[in-house]
Amino acid sequence: MVVEAYLEARARLAGVLGNLISLARETDETTATIETLQNLSRSLLEPLLFVVVGEVKAGKSSLLNALFGQEFCKVDVLPATDKIYVFKYADADRDVPVSDHLTERYRPIEFLKNFNIVDTPGTNTIVATHQEITTSYVPLADLIVFVFSVVNPWAASAWEFLRLLGNRWKKNIVFVLQQADLRSPDEVQVIIKHLDQTILQILGSSCPIFAVSAKKALRAKLESVPADNELWQESNFAALENWISKTVTQSEQRGGKLHSTAQTGQVVANSIQAKLQGALEVLKSDQEKLGHIRRSLESRKDQTLRQVGGFIREMEMAYDTCREHGEKLLEERLGFVQTFKMIFSGGKWEKDFQDQVEADVKAKIQSKIEQALGLLETDLRGIWQDLQERVQLHFEADTKRQVRPALPSFISQRGIILQKLQLTLLEQMSDAKIKQQLQSWFGETARWLRVPVGVAAAGGIFTIIAALAHAAVLDVTGTVAGLAALSGTLYAVFRRRHILREYRLRMDEKRQELSEAVDAQLRHAITAFYHEVATAFAPLETFCEAEAHRLVPLKDRADQIERALIEFKGATYSSP
Numbered sequence: 001m002v003v004e005a006y007l008e009a010r011a012r013l014a015g016v017l018g019n020l021i022s023l024a025r026e027t028d029e030t031t032a033t034i035e036t037l038q039n040l041s042r043s044l045l046e047p048l049l050f051v052v053v054g055e056v057k058a059g060k061s062s063l064l065n066a067l068f069g070q071e072f073c074k075v076d077v078l079p080a081t082d083k084i085y086v087f088k089y090a091d092a093d094r095d096v097p098v099s100d101h102l103t104e105r106y107r108p109i110e111f112l113k114n115f116n117i118v119d120t121p122g123t124n125t126i127v128a129t130h131q132e133i134t135t136s137y138v139p140l141a142d143l144i145v146f147v148f149s150v151v152n153p154w155a156a157s158a159w160e161f162l163r164l165l166g167n168r169w170k171k172n173i174v175f176v177l178q179q180a181d182l183r184s185p186d187e188v189q190v191i192i193k194h195l196d197q198t199i200l201q202i203l204g205s206s207c208p209i210f211a212v213s214a215k216k217a218l219r220a221k222l223e224s225v226p227a228d229n230e231l232w233q234e235s236n237f238a239a240l241e242n243w244i245s246k247t248v249t250q251s252e253q254r255g256g257k258l259h260s261t262a263q264t265g266q267v268v269a270n271s272i273q274a275k276l277q278g279a280l281e282v283l284k285s286d287q288e289k290l291g292h293i294r295r296s297l298e299s300r301k302d303q304t305l306r307q308v309g310g311f312i313r314e315m316e317m318a319y320d321t322c323r324e325h326g327e328k329l330l331e332e333r334l335g336f337v338q339t340f341k342m343i344f345s346g347g348k349w350e351k352d353f354q355d356q357v358e359a360d361v362k363a364k365i366q367s368k369i370e371q372a373l374g375l376l377e378t379d380l381r382g383i384w385q386d387l388q389e390r391v392q393l394h395f396e397a398d399t400k401r402q403v404r405p406a407l408p409s410f411i412s413q414r415g416i417i418l419q420k421l422q423l424t425l426l427e428q429m430s431d432a433k434i435k436q437q438l439q440s441w442f443g444e445t446a447r448w449l450r451v452p453v454g455v456a457a458a459g460g461i462f463t464i465i466a467a468l469a470h471a472a473v474l475d476v477t478g479t480v481a482g483l484a485a486l487s488g489t490l491y492a493v494f495r496r497r498h499i500l501r502e503y504r505l506r507m508d509e510k511r512q513e514l515s516e517a518v519d520a521q522l523r524h525a526i527t528a529f530y531h532e533v534a535t536a537f538a539p540l541e542t543f544c545e546a547e548a549h550r551l552v553p554l555k556d557r558a559d560q561i562e563r564a565l566i567e568f569k570g571a572t573y574s575s576p
Helices: 004-026 030-046 060-068 123-136 158-167 185-203 214-220 228-234 237-247 255-334 336-342 348-400 408-428 430-471 478-494 496-570
Strands: 048-054 084-089 092-099 102-107 113-122 143-149 173-178 209-211
Touching: 004 030, 004 237, 004 255, 004 496, 030 102, 030 255, 048 158, 060 173, 060 214, 060 237, 102 408, 123 143, 123 237, 143 158, 173 185, 173 237, 185 209, 209 228, 209 237, 209 336, 214 228, 214 237, 228 237, 255 348, 255 408, 255 496, 336 430, 408 496
Parallel strands: 048 113, 048 143, 084 102, 143 173, 173 209
Antiparallel strands: 084 113, 092 102
């Protein structure tokens, strides 16, 4: 079929444009840009326009049938009047009179989707209505075919019409000498020479001339004979079809239009590429910055956790001081006179001893814990401040300096997420928020301390009770009771070292429990803090991952489209 190269190229370009339109929608291109691409795509589908002129009985209809391999123009059926017939595609047959001299014939013939055929009346009747043809069709024609019959090639009316066209519409004109099989090859060459001289005289330059037999070409096509078949070879039709295909494909109007459309598409594709690349570069930069912040936070977390060890050691030292003070009190109580009095004090000594130890523990250990929490508060507040400065320096300032093109939706979403991050950091830096968080994180530690301090202080008391109760708490009266109390006192004085050692061991056990509990609670609180910090950055990280997952395939598609358009422009069907 004629102009197959052009139709294939057009279909290929239309496919690329369709992909580009889809990509433009997905990347939020402007409505104007998308409409431009859609108009370009629609314009590509405009049918090629062939105008055929020649005298009555010159073989115009036969030529058209042979060109398209189908008898859509009935030979010798169309009346020899001054009417112009324009063949177009439709789902059903219908004729639409446009004027007294023009009728549009719609036919459900597949090739008419790509071609509009203007079949003119004989040139001997066309002069009177030449205005309709020269103004409506010739300026838009992709190909003008002048048909001469080999039987009567000297008709003057065709040359009159060619003079009407003149150099103004000199474009893709081809001259066809029809029914060439009715003359000998020598006679055909003489006629071709005459036609060439006349064309040169009228137009000032030569035009291609083909001598063909349209009937033989149509028979060959309808019978689907191979290209080397004698019937097809005798028609001399291949040279005409090849010239039409090459000329229309590479014409300034059609080939130039393809090239221009591809060029416009490439400009849009390049713009989308740049925006996608800009967004991906921002994402990569954001992810690198987030990675740096993550590593920095991990380092700060390790540093904060190491501080816990120092706090625990200071607390243990304070605890040991309390224990030593308790031992001195207990040692004083275990003298002969004090021990004897304790037996008859009714338990008051227990409360006094416990109050003294607990007061000592509270004064020293809890002050150490409060000091540690104060240092942690200062440290953690500094972390929030540092993070806010980092965000302002690396993210907000970078956005303001942004010169790379990027997708509007990407920039908008990123800006919203950064604003939320900034608000989170500001909120976390407030005194009320810090204290609320510390109370939440370290509240369990404070609650736990109230239990072991009392237990540890009472540890020595239970040891004493156990030692004294063995000898002193007897259900006796009178002299026996006195002797029992004296015996218990002597026993307690005698066992003082053992009692002090037991007290020390019990206090050490409680110190270990206290240290482990406080250490666990502090580490849990610090871990919770850094988890909350990480949570503040989670939306930005999630956005970066999701956008990278979305944009990378879009960028690959943009690259593929751009490569396809470059290849298209570099192909042989572009304008010479």
